[in-house]
Amino acid sequence: MTFQSTDSGAGAPPISVPPVATGKFETLRLIAIGSLPAVQITIKSLHKHGYAEPNDWSKPLPTGRPNEVLAILTKKLHLE
Secondary structure, eight states, X not given: OEEOOSOSSSOOXXXXXXXXXOOOEEEEEEEEEXXXXXXXXXXXXXXXXXXXXXXXXXXXXXXXXXXXXXXXXXXEEXXX
């Protein structure tokens, strides 16, 4: 972004100001579907790798299939 001086005399060069970071964010949802132990192990594994806290996931929800649950993680990602 460039600004012009409002004084009409000196003919000073325009002042250049760096752009403000807009901070674009995007929502990402991960869904883990499987048996309760498999979903729990996956959530713990992602936590060990620093990806998400276990409490950031939804409670396991039944899918309607025998011995199957799903858990959802919603993250806001900063896009560069």
